[in-house]
Amino acid sequence: MTDTPEKPRAASRELDAREREAQAIKGLATAYTRMREEIGKVIIGQRETVDQLLISLFSRGHCLLVGVPGLAKTLLVSTIARILHLSFRRIQFTPDLMPSDITGTDVLQDDPETGRRTFQFMQGPLFTNVLLADEINRTPPKTQAALLEAMQERHVTVGSSTYRLPNPFFVLATQNPIEQEGTYPLPEAQLDRFMFNIVVNYPSSAEELRILKQTTGGEEPDLAPVLTGRQILALQEVVRKVPVAEHVFVYARDLVRATRPDEPGAPDFVKEYISWGAGPRAGQYLIIGAKARAILEGRFHVTTDDVRAIAHPVLRHRIVTTFRADSENISPDDIVDMLLKKVPVEIEKRAERLVRK
Numbered sequence: 018m019t020d021t022p023e024k025p026r027a028a029s030r031e032l033d034a035r036e037r038e039a040q041a042i043k044g045l046a047t048a049y050t051r052m053r054e055e056i057g058k059v060i061i062g063q064r065e066t067v068d069q070l071l072i073s074l075f076s077r078g079h080c081l082l083v084g085v086p087g088l089a090k091t092l093l094v095s096t097i098a099r100i101l102h103l104s105f106r107r108i109q110f111t112p113d114l115m116p117s118d119i120t121g122t123d124v125l126q127d128d129p130e131t132g133r134r135t136f137q138f139m140q141g142p143l144f145t146n147v148l149l150a151d152e153i154n155r156t157p158p159k160t161q162a163a164l165l166e167a168m169q170e171r172h173v174t175v176g177s178s179t180y181r182l183p184n185p186f187f188v189l190a191t192q193n194p195i196e197q198e199g200t201y202p203l204p205e206a207q208l209d210r211f212m213f214n215i216v217v218n219y220p221s222s223a224e225e226l227r228i229l230k231q232t233t234g235g236e237e238p239d240l241a242p243v244l245t246g247r248q249i250l251a252l253q254e255v256v257r258k259v260p261v262a263e264h265v266f267v268y269a270r271d272l273v274r275a276t277r278p279d280e281p282g283a284p285d286f287v288k289e290y291i292s293w294g295a296g297p298r299a300g301q302y303l304i305i306g307a308k309a310r311a312i313l314e315g316r317f318h319v320t321t322d323d324v325r326a327i328a329h330p331v332l333r334h335r336i337v338t339t340f341r342a343d344s345e346n347i348s349p350d351d352i353v354d355m356l357l358k359k360v361p362v363e364i365e366k367r368a369e370r371l372v373r374k
Contacts, residue, residue: 041255045075046315048252051243055100058238060093061231062224068313069215069330070097070189074249075256075309078212078302079168079188081153081334085195088217094149094189101249102242103146104183110156116163119143120173121180138175143167146183146246150190154200164188165207185249205293205337212302213327214334216350252312259308261319268321268362269303272328275360276336276352284359290342290352295335302331321362329353 073080082090098105121141168188172181274280276294307323336349
């Protein structure tokens with residue numbers, strides 16, 4: 018008898034792994050198309066918002082949705098939970114909400130067998146797969162911090178005990194940009210924990226007409242579940258394995274560093290309009306979000322266009338503007354537009370140097 022060579026075995030295993038990954042990519046691209054179709058039965062328009070939410074979901078990120086009331090933010094989140102076969106809960110944040118109201122608390126109960134009293138943990142609404150934190154800026158910082166800690170650590174601590182949250186765990190927080198009186202704005206350090214800041218805009222004229230016709234009848238759309246929680250976790254792992262070329266990493270780094278006014282070589286408009294720029298977490302989210310976008314489009318490689326496509330939701334809440342920018346009505350989105358025009362791709366830089374030579 019002769020031993021089977023190890024190299025052919027390793028090559029065979031590598032080939033099988035690649036085939037499984039290719040099948041997973043095709044499966045996710047197909048599921049993505051089905052998800053958009055199912056969401057379209059309930060949500061009219063808002064295509065960019067839907068795409069960014071799904072990118073964030075498959076990137077293991079959380080989203081902050083900013084929009085005026087009546088734009089179907091709550092309906093969109095609950096619809097996504099339904100088609101993904103995930104548990105969904107909503108918390109309406111108010112000024113009197115305490116941390117224990119969302120995390121849960123220990124309750125003293127009688128043991129019918131022994132007659133003794135023992136503490137039993139009663140789970141709060143945080144223990145779900147998809148959580149809608151409605152008007153997060155209306156609750157005090159102590160409760161905001163409890164939610165944001167759960168988002169980061171994916172567990173809650175009550176007393177001396179720690180309880181893991183369900184997996185996947187996806188938080189979508191909303192803010193009303195109109196009414197700011199009596200609110201508790203999230204500080205920049207806590208805003209940084211949200212992968213995306215998604216601006217929900219008004220529908221177009223044609224979309225609003227469809228909304229009026231579709232939502233004033235008696236028919237309820239029948240939604241079909243597309244993915245389970247276990248499938249989502251597996252697809253999140255596939256997203257992490259997407260290869261990224263060196264020039265894409267360099268472009269994401271350069272884009273983030275260009276937001277910092279103290280950075281050598283920072284554009285003049287950055288020094289004039291930005292007081293604080295984005296940190297390294299922005300670059301991490303640019304890369305992982307670009308990976309998810311590529312996979313959702315059926316590609317197993319990332320391009321700089323993927324990075325550019327998600328630059329606004331990643332950077333807009335990580336840029337602190339100066340008084341001059343505010344007085345000239347220059348928004349963070351305007352600055353991101355300037356940066357996308359100013360920061361070149363590394364390959365383009367090399368091409369320019371070759372032309373000059």
